[in-house]
């Protein structure tokens with residue numbers, strides 16, 4: 001044991017290593033020294049426990065390189081989404097369009113007119129930059145934006161219903177991923193939840209019977225990520241509008257994943273558009289910026305001017321406010337919507353959701369060819385299969401979109417091992433496993449990432 005311990009290198013001698021010196025050029029000395037010390041300590045510990053009967057300098061050095069690689073890796077990194085889930089909440093929801101990203105760079109590294117009115121040379125409002133665009137696209141009288149849709153719902157309820165009752169159907173008291181729960185958001189906003197109906201059925205008279213002198217609003221929440229099937233009933237938006245008019249109450253709709261384009265034209269199922277709700281007369285509508293809209297994280301509120309004006313004055317707005325980078329990306333994304341064709345082409349998630357099957361097939365063939373060229377058949381079996389992608393982001397939970405996947409059957413490793421190693425690469429690839437086969441859904445893979453995938457697979461398999 002003493003002989004082994006005496007073979008452990010000193011930190012100073014490791015610091016003289018050529019490759020360590022390369023690291024020192026880019027990594028703070030403190031981190032390099034700490035990493036070396038940590039690895040040597042770990043070896044000492046394992047020797048004392050009797051776990052090691054032999055050590056070599058080279059092996060310790062290799063481990064130091066590996067640990068340095070890990071400790072200098074940023075925590076937030078780009079990944080390749082091969083899952084086929086287009087709006088993948090765990091993988092950053094919507095990737096931004098190129099133009100939106102360029103706008104962030106332009107606005108972010110210079111001064112800008114975030115709160116300055118250039119016409120009048122005096123203080124302006126940050127909300128003005130997107131309000132006209134939002135009104136133009138949705139047909140609403142007024143609009144504002146906050147940090148995310150959860151914040152939007154909270155702001156609306158706090159403004160319209162603090163200390164008073166808001167009527168919601170029991171079938172709409174949903175929990176969205178990341179612990180957005182309608183009843184808890186409502187509690188935080190200071191509004192009092194008045195549940196009506198049952199889990200599966202709510203009728204118009206349930207709403208009407210619940211109205212009293214302390215009622216402040218009626219709220220309709222999009223069920224987003226789940227559906228109740230079978231003996232069910234929810235009151236349609238037209239009846240809720242008529243009811244809210246009769247009692248002079250604002251009708252608030254949380255659409256969740258707001259969409260501006262009727263996606264049924266592209267073979268997807270119909271999702272009510274924001275314009276549709278505005279036109280029908282819903283008073284206040286809230287939705288996310290980074291779900292089906294395909295922009296940055298944001299909560300968008302559109303509706304009647306008197307309500308939006310009240311929200312702008314709410315003190316909570318200051319705490320929930322949107323920042324300049326988001327605003328830059330949002331304005332640019334909204335601009336793309338002025339021309340629907342352009343939006344579908346340039347907003348990545350809309351593009352992915354509307355790619356034709358022929359194009360998907362061609363892409364799967366290309367990726368499979370590239371893999372086969374680098375990796376021999378005795379290491380992996382590569383085939384192309386038809387499969388289904390999902391929308392994700394709490395939108396269209398039952399929708400499955402036909403797609404093509406490249407299916408991999410590794411010959412020398414278990415699929416779980418391959419999945420795990422792909423996840424730990426410098427540019428991680430997140431895949432789906434089905435029936436002991438690894439699936440790469442080309443719908444959500446950017447074409448210029450194919451090479452990275454092939455390289456990663458080559459080194460793993």
Ligand SMILES: *Cc1c(COP(=O)(O)O)cnc(C)c1O
Pocket residue numbers: 148149150151153176180221222223224225254255256257287288289298299393394
């Ligand atoms: C996603 C969703 C939210 C939360 O939106 P965030 O932008 O993630 O805060 C709220 N309500 C509904 C119905 C949703 O689908």
